[in-house]
Amino acid sequence: MTGIVDAHHHIWRQQDLPWLSGPMLPRIFGPYEPIRRDYPISEYLADIAEAGVTRSVYVQANWAKEDFEKEVAWVQRTADESGWPQGIVGYADLMVDDVRPQLDRLKTYPLLRGIRMQLHWHDNPQYRFAARPDLMREPVFQRNMARLADYGLTFDLQVFTSQMADAAELAASFPTITFILQHAGMLEDLSPQGWAAWRDGMARLAKQPNIVSKLSGLGTFVHQVDGKLITDIVRETVTLFGPERCLFGSNFPIEKLWASYAELIAAHRAAMAGYAPADQEMILAGTAKRVYRLG
Numbered sequence: 001m002t003g004i005v006d007a008h009h010h011i012w013r014q015q016d017l018p019w020l021s022g023p024m025l026p027r028i029f030g031p032y033e034p035i036r037r038d039y040p041i042s043e044y045l046a047d048i049a050e051a052g053v054t055r056s057v058y059v060q061a062n063w064a065k066e067d068f069e070k071e072v073a074w075v076q077r078t079a080d081e082s083g084w085p086q087g088i089v090g091y092a093d094l095m096v097d098d099v100r101p102q103l104d105r106l107k108t109y110p111l112l113r114g115i116r117m118q119l120h121w122h123d124n125p126q127y128r129f130a131a132r133p134d135l136m137r138e139p140v141f142q143r144n145m146a147r148l149a150d151y152g153l154t155f156d157l158q159v160f161t162s163q164m165a166d167a168a169e170l171a172a173s174f175p176t177i178t179f180i181l182q183h184a185g186m187l188e189d190l191s192p193q194g195w196a197a198w199r200d201g202m203a204r205l206a207k208q209p210n211i212v213s214k215l216s217g218l219g220t221f222v223h224q225v226d227g228k229l230i231t232d233i234v235r236e237t238v239t240l241f242g243p244e245r246c247l248f249g250s251n252f253p254i255e256k257l258w259a260s261y262a263e264l265i266a267a268h269r270a271a272m273a274g275y276a277p278a279d280q281e282m283i284l285a286g287t288a289k290r291v292y293r294l295g
Contacts, residue, residue: 003054004265005288008182008216008249009085010061011041011078016071018064026126028188029254030223039253041082047252047261054285055294057087057249059156060116065093069105076109087113087292089156092144095135099144103151113292114154114178119167120186122160127188133163136170149176154291157211158182161189164201171208178210178291183217183251184237190222190229199236206240212291213241215268215283216249225259231271238272243279247287 014020019027020036048056063071072090079085088111092102106112121133135141148155157179159167164185171179185205187198205211215237218230238246248268255264272280288294 003285004052004248005285005292005294006048006053006056006250006252007180007247007288007292008059008214009044009056009252010254011039011044011058011075011085012061013038013040013074016063016067016074017061019062028127029220029257032254032257034257035253041078041084044252045082045084047256048250051261051265055087055289056085057089057113057288057292057294058085059089059249060091062118063091065091068092068102072106072109072112076111079111085111086294087111089114089116089154089292091116093117094141094144095138096144097140099147103147103153107151112153114156114180115148116156116158116182118158119163120158120160121163122188127160129158134166136163136166142170142173145170145174145177149174154178154180156180156182156214158186160186161194161198161201164205168204168208168211171205171211175210178212179208180247180291181205181211181213183220184213184215184233186217186220187233188221199240202237202240206245211241212245212247212287213237214247214249217251217254219255219258220251223258225255225263225267227267227270230267234268234271238275238279238283243275243282244287246283247291248284249288 014037019025058075068091075088090106092099092115094117118129121130122128185202218233219225
């Protein structure tokens with residue numbers, strides 16, 4: 001059985017996260033009272049203990065913007081002390097005049113691999129994160145995006161279906177940057193029309209060879225591990241991108257709201273059961289190792 005690289009998880013201290021420390025805010029994953037607390041690396045390691053995870057990548061968890069370096073520094077210290085995680089995706093604000101001073105500070109941390117600035121916007125305010133749907137079209141954003149290539153960093157791309165055309169154009173404009181599509185495009189409309197629009201958008205993204213798709217957070221909008229839904233999304237995505245451009249991520253502890261890590265892994269393994277062992281290895285470990293330079 002192949003080992004697993006968890007390419008999307010969080011650890012956190014409640015005190016550092018405005019959305020956990022302040023009033024309960026609407027989130028796309030529903031009520032979250034059980035995770036309004038510290039989620040340390042020791043608990044994460046206990047959660048994955050029987051799953052066969054060999055490496056992991058921490059993805060930024062929305063600390064206050066001005067604490068972007070503190071977040072990466074804390075995760076780096078955690079890794080130095082525990083050996084986990086093996087890669088970090090930090091935050092930088094690509095809407096400032098020049099992002100390079102932020103990147104200069106972040107690049108001093110050996111495990112930094114990429115940047116995530118969440119761009120997802122939706123008509124439903126509960127699903128909305130970015131201020132506008134078209135931030136990626138702004139000249140200042142694109143100027144700063146070009147800097148990521150200079151620093152050898154990836155970009156974790158988080159958009160909804162309605163933003164996929166702009167996202168494909170963005171990737172085409174920066175062919176030397178690897179874009180990691182979050183949560184397989186965040187399918188939230190499960191109607192036939194919603195599936196069709198998502199599929200069309202994913203096909204557009206898949207035409208850009210520098211986009212890979214992360215198979216993570218597939219229960220975000222249904223608040224459960226739905227085996228059929230996971231299977232359908234995985235198979236559609238792998239058909240479009242190929243296994244060499246798909247990677248697994250857990251989105252823990254968010255998914256701990258409705259499932260154990262073992263249940264999540266079992267559902268993903270079931271979704272891949274018909275694939276050749278080499279393709280399963282690529283999705284569960286190989287792509288993430290390559291994209292996030294995990295060795």
